[in-house]
Amino acid sequence: MSTNSQKYRNSFLKEVEANVEEGEWVKMCMQCGVCAGSCPLGKHWDHPPQEIFMMIRAGKRDEVLTSDSMWMCTSCYNCIARCPRGLPITHIMHGLAVYSKRLGLMPDNQPTAEFGQIFWDNLMKKGRVNELKMGLSMYFKDGFSQGIKNAMANQKLGQNMMKAKRMNAMEIMGGHGVKSPGDLAKIIKKAQEIEDGNIQDFS
C-alpha cells in the first residue's frame, strides 16, 4: 500500500465518494453519454447522469445538490445495463437524491421526493405497504381541497379497482402487516443510526 497520504481531488468529489451510495464510482465515468441517451425520462432531466458526474468532478456542489434531475430516475436500470464501464448509475442517482435531501438542499415540493417519503412512512407503520392509505396520502399531500380534486379525478379508477377486488376500503382500518411492527421499527432505527453515523462532515 502506498504511504502517500496526499490527495488532490476536489472536495466535492471526495464528499460524494464518502457520503453518497456507490459514490466511489463517479470518477470512473468516461463521459460517453450512453446513460443520457438511454434514460426513458431523459428529456425531463436538467442534467442527465453524464453531466451530473462531470459537474461533481468540476466541484459544482450547489448546482448538483439543488438539482431536480436525480428525482427523474424511474429505476429502470437501462443506464446500468448499458454503461460500458459498469457504473451503478441508478444507485448513484438515488444516493445523490437522498444526500441532497439529507442536507436540505433538495427543491421544494419535488413530487417524487414527497412520494418516496410517503411510501417509506407508510411501509414502516406496519411493515407492509397499505396501498389505500398510500394513495390517499398522495392525493392529499398538497392540502385538503387539492386532495378532494385529486380524489374526484381518480374516482372512476378507484371504483374500477374496487370492483376488481384490487383495492379494499377496509384497508383504512389497518390492513396487512408484520406481527410486530415495533420489532421491525427497532431494526430499521438501528440501521438508520448506523447510516447517520457513517456520514462525514464536509461543511
Place this chain on the structure above:
Amino acid sequence: MAKIELSFYPGCSSQKGATSSNYLVSAQTMCEELDITLNEIPDWNCCGASIGYGGGGELPRLTLSARNIALSEEHNAGQEIVSPCAACWLNTREAKERLNEDEKMMQDANTALAEGGLRFKGEVNVRHMVEVLVEDIGFDAIKDKVKKPLEGLKIAGYVGCQTNRPFGIAGESFENPQYLDKIVEAVGADSIPTFEKKVQCCGGALAFSEPEKSQEMIHGIIEAAYDNGADMIVTPCPLCQANVEIYQDQINETYGTKFDMPVVYYSTLMSVAFGRNAQDAALNGHIIKAKKLEEIASK
C-alpha cells in the same frame, strides 16, 4: 416432472385486496399445475420497492430485505427464495449481493438485525418466478401441460424493466429478451417477437408522482401493441401490469385514443391454457376484461 419446493416471498401488492392480488391467485394456480410448492416466508416485510430509497436511504433499505432473507434462511432452510414480483426480487437479490460484497455493510446490517434477534447469512439463491419456469421447468414441459391451447390469440410480450435489468434472466439479452415470447408460444398463442416496446419503462413508481410523464410512455407501449396487431399484452411484473392497464381511461382522454387493451400475467395465460377456470386464473381481477381468455376458460 420433479417436485420443486421454494421459499416464497409474495410481496405487498399481491396480498388480498391489493393491486396484484390477481397475480398471486394465478401464480398459485400455475404452481399447483407444475407441482411447485411455495412455502411463504413467515412474517415477511416490504422490500422498499423502487421508491423506498427516497425515505429509507441505503442501509435501512438493504436491511429490510436482509430481514426477509434472514427469516427465510431460518425458517425455510435450504430452499431458494422466489418472488413473482420484479421489485421484490430485485431488492432481495440486490441486498444479498451488496451485503456479500461489502463486509462493513454486512456487519452493519447484522448489527441492525440483532435488534430483532435475527442474523443474515446471505447464502440462499434469490430468484424470480420466471427463472424457475425457464430454467427448472422449461418451455417443452410447459407445452406438455397445455390442455387448451390459446389458439388464434396474438399476444405482445411486455417484459418491462426490473424483471430484465439489472439482473435479468440468464442467457437473455437486456435489449431483446425472448423468454416471454417463448412462453406465449408454449401455451399455443402467437407471440410478437418484434414488439418494439418490450423493454420500455412504464414509469414505475413515478406513475404516481409524475403521471403525465409516465402516461406518455404507457401510451407508447399500448400504441405499439395495437400497431403490432396484439389482442392483449402479457407481462411478468405487477407494477407494469397495473400501470399499463389501469390508466387507459385517462390516457384515452389525454390522447384521444380508444385503448381497451387487456394486460395479463404469464401465469394468467398458463392457468387458462392448463385447463383451469376463469376464477383460478383470476380473470375477474382485470379492469379491462381479457374476453378471449374468458371464452377459452369457459369452454
